[in-house]
Amino acid sequence: MSTAGETKEFQTEIKQLLDIVIHSLYTEREIFLRELISNSADATEKLRYTQLSGSEVKDKETPLEIQINTDDTNHTLTIIDAGIGMTKEELVENLGTIAHSGSKEFIKHLTAKGDQKDLNLIGQFGVGFYSAFMAADKVTIFTRSYHVEGESFIWESDGVGSYTITPGEDQVRGTKMVLQLKEDAYEFAKEETIKRVIKQYSSFVPYPILVNGEKVNTVDALWTKNKSEISEEDYTEFYKFIANAFDEPLLRLHFSSDAPININTLLFVPKENMEQFGFGRTEPGVSLYCKKVLIQEKSPVVLPEWLRFLRGVIDSEELPLNISRETLQDSALVSKLNKVVTSRFLKFLDGQATSDPEKYKEFWEKFNFFLKEGAANDYTHQKELLKLLRFESSNTASGELVSLADYVGRMKEDQTSVYYVNGPSREVIESGPYLEVFKNKGFEVIYTYAAIDDYIFGLVREYEGKKLISADEADLNLGDEQQERSEEALSEEDAAALTNWLKEVLGTKVTEVRESKRLVDSPAVVFSPYGTNSMQRMMQLVNKDFNNVGPSVLEINASHPMIKRLDAARKNEDAFAKIAAEQIFENAQIAAGLIVDPRGMVNRLNEILERALG
Numbered sequence: 270m271s272t273a274g275e276t277k278e279f280q281t282e283i284k285q286l287l288d289i290v291i292h293s294l295y296t297e298r299e300i301f302l303r304e305l306i307s308n309s310a311d312a313t314e315k316l317r318y319t320q321l322s323g324s325e326v327k328d329k330e331t332p333l334e335i336q337i338n339t340d341d342t343n344h345t346l347t348i349i350d351a352g353i354g355m356t357k358e359e360l361v362e363n364l365g366t367i368a369h370s371g372s373k374e375f376i377k378h379l380t381a382k383g384d385q386k387d388l389n390l391i392g393q394f395g396v397g398f399y400s401a402f403m404a405a406d407k408v409t410i411f412t413r414s415y416h417v418e419g420e421s422f423i424w425e426s427d428g429v430g431s432y433t434i435t436p437g438e439d440q441v442r443g444t445k446m447v448l449q450l451k452e453d454a455y456e457f458a459k460e461e462t463i464k465r466v467i468k469q470y471s472s473f474v475p476y477p478i479l480v481n482g483e484k485v486n487t488v489d490a491l492w493t494k495n496k497s498e499i500s501e502e503d504y505t506e507f508y509k510f511i512a513n514a515f516d517e518p519l520l521r522l523h524f525s526s527d528a529p530i531n532i533n534t535l536l537f538v539p540k541e542n543m544e545q546f547g548f549g550r551t552e553p554g555v556s557l558y559c560k561k562v563l564i565q566e567k568s569p570v571v572l573p574e575w576l577r578f579l580r581g582v583i584d585s586e587e588l589p590l591n592i593s594r595e596t597l598q599d600s601a602l603v604s605k606l607n608k609v610v611t612s613r614f615l616k617f618l619d620g621q622a623t624s625d626p627e628k629y630k631e632f633w634e635k636f637n638f639f640l641k642e643g644a645a646n647d648y649t650h651q652k653e654l655l656k657l658l659r660f661e662s663s664n665t666a667s668g669e670l671v672s673l674a675d676y677v678g679r680m681k682e683d684q685t686s687v688y689y690v691n692g693p694s695r696e697v698i699e700s701g702p703y704l705e706v707f708k709n710k711g712f713e714v715i716y717t718y719a720a721i722d723d724y725i726f727g728l729v730r731e732y733e734g735k736k737l738i739s740a741d742e743a744d745l746n747l748g749d750e751q752q753e754r755s756e757e758a759l760s761e762e763d764a765a766a767l768t769n770w771l772k773e774v775l776g777t778k779v780t781e782v783r784e785s786k787r788l789v790d791s792p793a794v795v796f797s798p799y800g801t802n803s804m805q806r807m808m809q810l811v812n813k814d815f816n817n818v819g820p821s822v823l824e825i826n827a828s829h830p831m832i833k834r835l836d837a838a839r840k841n842e843d844a845f846a847k848i849a850a851e852q853i854f855e856n857a858q859i860a861a862g863l864i865v866d867p868r869g870m871v872n873r874l875n876e877i878l879e880r881a882l883g
């Protein structure tokens with residue numbers, strides 16, 4: 270037992286660490302408070318545990334709370350906890366040495382290199398307590414261990430080379446830290462500053478934090494509680510707090526797991542998608558915690574970008590508390606969290622789709638674009654995302670949705686592929702020529718209304734071994750499902766002569782003209798020589814080249830009365846045949862959703878009307 274004060278040198282590595290902490294570490298100095306509060310919370314938690322496990326604890330009646338007092342006149346900040354406290358040996362060991370050899374090596378390496386970016390890495394090794402010296406030029410610690418009575422110690426240092434330990438007056442169990450603030454850190458002796466920093470980083474610390482006697486953390490860390498202890502109102506209140514929301518969330522997922530990684534997660538889907546309302550890009554809204562202490566608010570790395578609409582918390586005990594922003598970005602642990610939580614959320618959505626289809630539909634209508642963005646960009650989760658996509662189809666009523674699994678489950682026996690067709694609306698698709706052959710065969714066709722749908726299908730190409738084929742593909746191979754030549758059709762020779770003539774008349778606007786084997790009611794149809802019409806249309810929009818629709822492949826229906834009359838006019842060398850041919854071609858382009866230059870068409874239509882009206 271000591272009777273007089275002793276001065277001790279810090280271990281070499283601590284000196285180096287202190288030098289880094291004081292001179293170059295952390296752009297956000299205020300986090301020192303988070304570190305100290307979290308140490309106090311840890312010490313309190315350890316005490317609570319000791320108490321629970323039946324060990325003898327002194328000063329049982331002292332409440333388990335953390336007190337913070339500011340003194341703006343003397344420029345001090347005091348943090349008091351009733352945790353386990355420290356014995357003299359513990360003071361020396363915990364606050365004078367670094368035991369971990371890896372950390373030692375790392376500090377040596379850093380000091381040698383002195384590179385700022387590398388310096389941020391140090392956060393991984395727990396600067397913790399020493400960060401106090403970012404704000405203080407003297408730290409005094411009064412402490413008494415939970416298992417001794419009448420023996421307390423005072424540890425004091427200016428954070429340069431040494432510290433002193435002196436026997437202290439009798440005090441209650443726990444630790445009191447007094448920070449004599451540096452001149453440029455006087456703001457931390459102001460109550461408002463401290464309250465703000467606590468709100469930001471330590472709202473969910475599980476013990477009351479009192480600033481000058483007033484409790485400031487009022488929100489429970491719901492995500493660490495048992496689901497059975499949490500009411501609907503608790504969840505809603507919590508959501509409103511973390512998301513700054515006024516209404517209830519649309520969906521909620523609360524889960525904990527220990528393998529493959531320790532995770533406690535509470536995620537919410539908001540009621541509305543603000544991007545849909547033109548509010549600009551939504552910022553990520555899920556914060557990263559380690560044991561209820563904030564690591565990164567609204568983290569851009571803990572979930573993929575396409576999940577930016579989610580609000581909530583991910584807490585993992587495995588994260589180092591001091592991990593820095595730069596390190597988070599490339600942390601293998603964070604990528605693992607990201608992957609596990611994303612998969613779990615997608616599984617949850619899949620479950621919702623089965624257990625509460627109406628709710629899922631509401632979610633889908635508001636947030637589908639985010640899932641599509643994921644399906645288009647995120648290879649890791651593409652498979653899981655494809656399962657969640659929903660579409661209208663030729664078999665559904667307007668507004669009713671099918672999944673790819675529904676589609677595949679009811680495919681016709683002789684059908685080998687999944688067919689889809691793009692168009693701006695159900696009405697446009699259904700009045701167009703592309704569905705005819707499928708209707709005839711009784712094949713279901715998925716309707717895609719957004720360009721990104723076709724992009725995704727073009728990218729993944731297959732679902733459960735079934736090819737995804739656009740119904741407006743030029744070389745649609747339906748095998749023996751194709752139509753026989755009808756008796757009413759033009760003769761093969763006439764049809765051949767007509768297609769040759771059309772090719773001549775239309776010139777560079779077509780790459781090919783041929784007789785169609787798929788049309789029933791429409792006179793003609795166009796295909797893109799480069800893929801699909803929707804791709805061609807997208808290119809037109811992207812290039813903003815509305816006057817240049819690009820060439821098409823034209824197919825004509827040799828049984829259609831209009832085509833037969835066109836052939837007759839051609840044979841009679843009627844000058845009107847050419848005008849009619851051009852109009853039939855452009856009508857087909859319009860039906861394909863392509864943007865046709867209206868100037869030539871207006872004159873032509875006037876001529877046609879004049880003639881029709883006699």
Ligand SMILES: Nc1ncnc2c1ncn2[C@@H]1O[C@H](COP(=O)(O)OP(=O)(O)OP(=O)(O)O)[C@@H](O)[C@H]1O
Binds near residue numbers: 304354355
């Ligand atoms: N308020 C306190 N009460 C009791 N012991 C404390 C207190 N603050 C610090 N300690 C002791 O000092 C040790 C060193 O603290 P420091 O903050 O440097 O690292 P850490 O808390 O172990 O790591 P990290 O900060 O990365 O969680 C702690 O492990 C703890 O044993």
